[in-house]
Amino acid sequence: MPSRSSARLAALTVAAVCSAASTVVLTSPAHADSVRIHDIQGTTRISPLAGQNVTDVPGIVTATRTYGSSKGFWLQDPNPDDNPATSEGVFVYTGSKPKVAVGDSVTVSGRVSEYVPGGTSSGNQSVTEITRPAVTTVSTGNAVPAPVVIDRNSVPDAYAPQGDTAASGSINGLPLEPSTYALDYFESLEGMNVQVADARVVTASNRYSELWVTVKPWEHRNRRGGTVYGSYNSQNTGRLQIQSLGSTADFPKANVGDTLQGATTGPLDYNQFGGYTLVANELGSLKSGGLKRETTKKQSCRQLAVATYNVENLDPSDDTFDAHAAAIVNNLQSPDILSLEEIQDNNGATNDGTVDASATVNKLIDAIVAAGGPKYDWRSINPVNDQDGGQPGGNIRNVFLFNPKRVSFVDRPGGDSTTSVGVTKVRGKAALTVSPGRIDPTNAAWEDSRKPLAGEFRFHGKTVFVISNHLDSKGGDQSLTSQYQPPVRKSEIQRHAQATEVNAFVKDILSVQKNARVIALGDMNDFEFSETAKILEGHGELWSAIKSLPRSERYTYDYQGNEQVLDQILVSPAIRHHGHLKYDSVHINSEFNDQISDHDPQVLRFRP
Template sequence: MPSRSSARLAALTVAAVCSAASSVVLTSPAHADTVRIHDIQGTTRISPYAGQKVTDVPGIVTGTRTYGSSRGFWIQDATPDDNPATSEGVFVFTSSTPKVAVGDSVTVTGTVSEYVPGGASTGNQSLTEITKPAITALSTGNAVPAPTVIDAKSVPDEYTPEGDTAAGGSVNGLALAPSTYALDYYESLEGMNVQVADARVVTATDPYTELWVTVKPHEHRNRRGGTVYGSYDAQNTGRLQIQTLGSTADFPTANVGDTLEGPTTGPLDFNQYGGYTLVASELGTLKSGGLERETTRKQSGRELAVATYNVENLDPSDATFEEHASAIVNNLQSPDIVSLEEIQDNNGATDDGTVAADVTVNKLIDAIVAAGGPKYDWRSIDPVNDRDGGEPGGNIRQVFLFNPEQVSFTDRAGGDSTTAVGVTKVHGKAALTVSPGRIDPANTAWTTSRKPLVGEFVFRGKAVFVIANHFASKGGDQGLTAQYQPPVRSSETQRHAQATAEHAFVEDLLKVQKNADVIALGDLNDFEFSDTTRILEGDGELWSAIKSLPKSERYTYDYQGNSQVLDQILISPAIRRDCGFEYDSVHINSEFNDQVSDHDPQVLRFRP
């Protein structure tokens, strides 16, 4: 996810949206007399008055923002027009604490500007504002315009029109169709007083005092109360971010499946981290949905249990070792092999050249023993300092934990951070040239990204090849509410190259031994329906086992109201067809406000 620094860009005046490469053009302010808010908002995302000075725009103050760098207030016209495409609300950017109060009747003179949260490079839509305002208070204590109710009936099922190809795919110049497209509907309410009622929480309260609800109770709902994201073409239109205009101390601490009962009311804003956001002056009452963390079943003596778990930048200074250990022992039932992602070096983010992670790993192993689990052994390869991405100085890497009472590790010397693992034949069976080893570490696909870690294990006399992954993140992708539709997923390029390189290795292994048991698992940072997964699967050499679950159960991560897949376990045909298997996405983190990692672990059980 992008950094949450809230540096406010200088207000920009906009004359025209040109292209993806040049989204704004600055102009000298002109002058426009006696306009209303709906005139300013217009019927497209860009105000027809952008860059112009407007005089004595009337409105009732519906909310004030007195914190952060986006200080100002919202006003709404008490005499709306009859055009559903034109919003009756607008944000007035004051830069300092506003001196107005909710219910004040004011007129505002200032310059109409289009502010792009996060900057034009994000591809975000812009927020229409009045900047450099001169404010005249007319009266106080007026009734605030009644909120527009956002509900399942009012929000269209179709998400957005495709952008104008002549404008680089931007929707900014398209006439709003609020009865047809959800994003157009929300845009037609930008800056207005809105309300949701009895809304179910679909992303838990985060450290930034925000959560997500849905106004569509049945939209791709799963049994735990979330909203599943299962296709690029079927967006969940009922999702809406909730923040607060009041004290953050009073903000509800919610989990997925909880409900904000009663009305939640406030201005509809647009921000960098989620798009359309109800900034609540009135919050509903939190009703618990009773969500509990899941526990998988224990593997039988003939089953091999293999898990993947992203422990989110774990280093020796963290206070989460006991919680991670409890999750592995109690919720995952002590799998025989655990692939850990985001294990940091021995001094975490201190960037002093340290790359060893034995202190981090052994501290976790000791915590597992203390929690009643097995004394795991482990294998990994230290990365080249600062070459694998992640938090600077942290040197995150994948690590294999394995229970030596259940499974053995086949060590073959020579594996290091720069040596490529290969495949050879020993006694007619596939074997690794080095174990543990790294797949093609010099390939540019792995630039500033984690290299796959491969290990050769033996369970009940049979070799099992496990590839631990942490593919490149989605950082830099445009958001679902971007002005460019469909949004550009620029980060896919590197993951596609990574999947190609890894698939070539798996092909080599299966050419030597067609019936080899091969598992590729970890944080792939992409969906089960993505091209990344398709490339890694190839022509059946691997298959993502999470697809064995019902569609409503396919998720490992929760982001902006979407329960989605980032972590996967892919299996070779021998495991899929001959051995039988069972897959479990164990939901212990992603749906909870007190998560110790933002990922849910995955477990595969099968009989080699």
């Protein structure tokens, strides 16, 4: 189960929102008598009583949390007010195993505080709590307040209000409008007993015993049961994370398209790793949707098949080599050229200066042969130790695999970790100065990030330039449920600089040979509609081929209920307009609870 951040805001008020690092201004401690939970919750995200002591707040215990560092219980008033903006539930943080039981009628005295999961620097919203509690049991065995049913009719279609420009874009001080905005609706239910029924799974169960459902069955649905994320302005408002207050061993192993049949009921929480979350004390039964892994078509003798696959920190100690090999041979149909991202060095995360990855790559090649595939050859360049980001000590890098019976690699010596590849003209055609080579590896755009690997290939006598990429991750961006709306995507700054470098290199090739066949592919860590993709595409130098698919099929990754594009294959005009291209996002991982990577591989087939 997710652990509680050590960062706490012990005394916050709605007096003034002042900065990203400090949600509100503190007030002097005060004393508030005869208050109810809805008085504590108030009509904004920050309690009007934050920082104050409250006495004998009544309610019924609806659930207890006895695990992790966020121990406590949820308290709900069985006598609500008539204001839909004020929640009737609140979390009581005990810090140790609570001594109350579900159904107890209690009164609580303590300090009202606002806890920000992940700390204030995360930009997350806060959870209104009662801390340092003194609890008095009035009676036991009482009926728990009936759950509020969250469904397609109750959740608004608009996602969030625009943040207050005078408060750095925060929505904390804005009056809640639960009938207008989805985030306001969920906030108005914070801490209350809620329920979803017959909810379709839109992100598979993960190792933390979490999954995501949608309460809007037709909201941007695709044919495999997921919910597609299509733009920054078209949020999927029906998404909701599900956790359980029970044993993790009993948590369902769900895939996308499965259904939690019947009622799933529990308090509505907010956490660092997904925002609003139904923490279930009653889980629906799992009904399988029968989802199967996809298999792409085999390339013809005249087609060149080029693929990209993020194998998620692969190193020799992993037990996924046979599964990856089977996927490459069977589901990807043994592509001619394969760009691999997140190949780690020979001892993985051991941080001892090792940078060579030959053991990792050769173990995968051997597994592919054992699975009935070709004996791939490979090319890569070792990074400078601890300079390419990723898991510390892992030295992830991009690697080309290629089938030498179908494709030849043009080797030009001189490419190393710090030497920049260039473009020259040979007999009137573009050629790389080194092959393989890295694009401007000392440029600040690549600081603590993977450097693109460029290689020159020959297929049926024709040259194809391939650039393998793994751009900077989205780590550090504010979440969709952030208190800042729209959320700040600060990681874009470096990705935009990287995309500019890749596009400039493609321009260099095309300036020498206008009809050169160029492919830039890999884990771009950004959407096909993003500014990163627009910079990569430039003024027509490249085009993201995933856009040849229907919108409902454009996804390579599944995150918090949103199926989205992170991996792309971009092609130059000579391939786009004359290559008879066929594109396939091969869904073998992102929708499944037993995934061997969090990314789906992408395959492009075309005639050079």
